Amino acid sequence: MDDITARMAALRAPTDDSFSLPSVPSSKPSAGDKPVKRLTSKTDYTDDDIDTWCTVCLNDATLRCLGCDDDPYCTRCWREMHIGPAAAFDDRSHKAVQFTRARKKDQQRVALGA
Ligand SMILES: [Zn+2]
Numbered sequence: 096m097d098d099i100t101a102r103m104a105a106l107r108a109p110t111d112d113s114f115s116l117p118s119v120p121s122s123k124p125s126a127g128d129k130p131v132k133r134l135t136s137k138t139d140y141t142d143d144d145i146d147t148w149c150t151v152c153l154n155d156a157t158l159r160c161l162g163c164d165d166d167p168y169c170t171r172c173w174r175e176m177h178i179g180p181a182a183a184f185d186d187r188s189h190k191a192v193q194f195t196r197a198r199k200k201d202q203q204r205v206a207l208g209a
Pocket residue numbers: 149150151152153154168169170171172173
């Protein structure tokens with residue numbers, strides 16, 4: 096975050112001769128340095144809201160797949176992952192339920208394993 100802020104500031108700064116200064120840090124922090132917060136550039140959602148996104152395309156989820164550990168999907172991606180040609184054989188038997196924002200993971204688990 097600080098690195099991005101610094102770079103943004105650098106971009107806004109007058110371009111006089113700052114580019115030729117050797118003191119400008121040129122190395123980017125590696126991805127493994129610290130956990131990169133997902134989607135910071137896209138939205139201000141908190142981590143909790145991730146549960147309401149399609150796990151594939153990150154649009155608003157409309158389904159939850161009981162066979163995928165209750166992962167949220169939008170209808171299109173769920174079809175692609177479970178019905179379309181890209182679907183794994185095991186995934187074709189997955190059952191999806193309508194997505195609700197309430198966290199009912201433990202309750203929905205009842206339907207599994209029958
Ligand atoms: Zn999707």
